[in-house]
Amino acid sequence: MGKSLAPHFHDGSGVRHIIIHVIIALAPLMVASVIFFGPRALLLMAFTITVVVLAEAVTLLIFRRDLSNLKDLSAVVTGIILSLSMPANLPFWIAFLAAGAAIGAKQLSRKVLGFTLLNPVLIGRGAMIVFNPYFEYPMALAWINTPDAIASATPLELLAGGYSLPGFGDLFLGLHAGVMGEVSILLILLGGAYLVWKRVICPIAPCVFIILTVALLAIMGQPPIVHLLSGSLVFAAVFMATDYSTTPFTAKGKIVFAVGIAVITAGFRMFGWLTEGVTFALITMNLFVPFIDKFVVRFENR
Numbered sequence: 001m002g003k004s005l006a007p008h009f010h011d012g013s014g015v016r017h018i019i020i021h022v023i024i025a026l027a028p029l030m031v032a033s034v035i036f037f038g039p040r041a042l043l044l045m046a047f048t049i050t051v052v053v054l055a056e057a058v059t060l061l062i063f064r065r066d067l068s069n070l071k072d073l074s075a076v077v078t079g080i081i082l083s084l085s086m087p088a089n090l091p092f093w094i095a096f097l098a099a100g101a102a103i104g105a106k107q108l109s110r111k112v113l114g115f116t117l118l119n120p121v122l123i124g125r126g127a128m129i130v131f132n133p134y135f136e137y138p139m140a141l142a143w144i145n146t147p148d149a150i151a152s153a154t155p156l157e158l159l160a161g162g163y164s165l166p167g168f169g170d171l172f173l174g175l176h177a178g179v180m181g182e183v184s185i186l187l188i189l190l191g192g193a194y195l196v197w198k199r200v201i202c203p204i205a206p207c208v209f210i211i212l213t214v215a216l217l218a219i220m221g222q223p224p225i226v227h228l229l230s231g232s233l234v235f236a237a238v239f240m241a242t243d244y245s246t247t248p249f250t251a252k253g254k255i256v257f258a259v260g261i262a263v264i265t266a267g268f269r270m271f272g273w274l275t276e277g278v279t280f281a282l283i284t285m286n287l288f289v290p291f292i293d294k295f296v297v298r299f300e301n302r
Contacts, residue, residue, distance in 0.1 A: 015072045021200045022077050025191035026239070029084055032187055033180035037088035038143035041180050044088060048095045049079030055103035063111050078102060081239055082124045084181025085232070087137045094131045101127040118286045119246040125279045137177040152177035155230035156275040159223070171229035182235040185228075192238035204251055206237035208258035209265075216266035227269065236278045246286045253289075253296040260285045 033041045056075035060067055082102055086095060102124035109117045128135075139152045154177050158165050166176045174184030182188070195201040213233060218224040227233065241247065241261060248257050261281045268277020 015074065018200055019073045019077050021195060021198045022239075023073070023080065025194045025200075026077070026080050026084065026181075028187045028190060029181045029184065030080065032174065032184050033084065033088070036140040036174060036183060037138055037180060040143075041088040044086060044090060044092070044095060045080070045083040045180070047092055048083035048086065048099050049076060051096055051099040052076075052079030052082065052103055055100050056107075059103055059107035063107055065107075075103070078106075078120050081121045081181070084235070085121065085125050085179055086128065087135055087179050089136065089138050090128070091132075094128055097131055098124040098127045116245045117289075118283060119240055119243050121240060122279055122283050122286065126283060129279065137179065139177045140175050140183055154178050154275070155226060156269070159226055159230070160275050165226060168225055168229065171226070178230075179232070182232045185234050188234050188238055192234075195238070195242075201238070201242040202251070202254065205241045205247065205254040205258040208255055209237045209241050209261050210234060212259060212262035213265050216262060217269060220266070220270050222270065231269075231276045232278045233265070236282060240282055246289060248289055248292045248296065250293070250296050252299075253292045256292050256296065257285055257289065260288065 030045060033045065053070065053075045056070060056078075057067060060069060079099065082099060083095070086098075102120035105118060105123040106116055106120040109115070137152060137154050142152075153161070153163070155165055155171060165171075170176055172185050174186070176183060192201070192203075192206065196203050210228070210233060214224045214228050217227045241258065248254050261278075264281035264284055265277045268281060269275065
């Protein structure tokens with residue numbers, strides 16, 4: 001069976017049914033984003049999701065594809081994950097461009113290649129970095145006392161600068177500066193556990209990605225718990241490294257894919273100009289997925 005919209009297993013389940021489970025897993029993060037970062041978080045999420053859905057509709061018309069494809073809700077879940085990848089104070093024009101880039105790249109890839117090569121969320125995240133490489137991140141819960149709270153550095157930026165870090169409890173619960181959906185490791189893990197329970201995602205790639213990244217950074221003298229609980233490592237592992245349309249379809253392929261992401265991410269966090277690195281690590285490995293699939297299948301058939 002060829003690949004189709006993701007994430008899903010090839011078990012006969014409809015794409016819409018699977019994506020509904022993904023939205024359920026993301027719902028606590030959406031609610032927490034509004035609690036942590038205030039009404040603007042809600043506006044930014046609604047705006048981004050709307051733009052993604054409209055962009056999907058427009059590109060479907062441009063490439064003369066059936067608008068009924070919108071019914072599978074893949075555009076909605078793309079908009080949710082992309083919006084949760086944004087700081088709540090991101091300018092709306094950047095959110096607009098990121099959403100357009102994500103869907104435009106997705107539909108162009110399908111038109112030219114016949115399949116989705118790069119996860120559209122990653123394209124949107126990459127576009128945000130290009131348009132505004134120096135984000136300012138609002139502090140969680142600061143909006144309650146100060147509507148226009150001064151932005152703060154993320155834990156990874158604090159670590160890179162040699163400044164004091166929030167406690168492990170604050171890192172785990174999300175009580176620090178960061179993007180909307182990535183600050184609460186607790187809620188991400190709950191969402192991931194739900195998706196594994198419903199057999200929507202396979203835990204192989206997320207586990208290998210997270211464990212190997214943290215282990216490599218620990219070997220290089222970095223504080224492993226801080227890296228585990230900071231940035232988009234866990235969020236990307238659960239909601240992006242499991243995207244079946246842009247990741248290998250065999251268990252061995254998933255391991256190769258996850259190892260590659262981990263090595264690149266650790267390299268970026270240790271030596272790169274970005275304190276994060278997950279987005280470009282995933283994009284890089286997305287490009288190798290067709291080759292990984294062919295190599296693994298050929299190796300297994302020897």
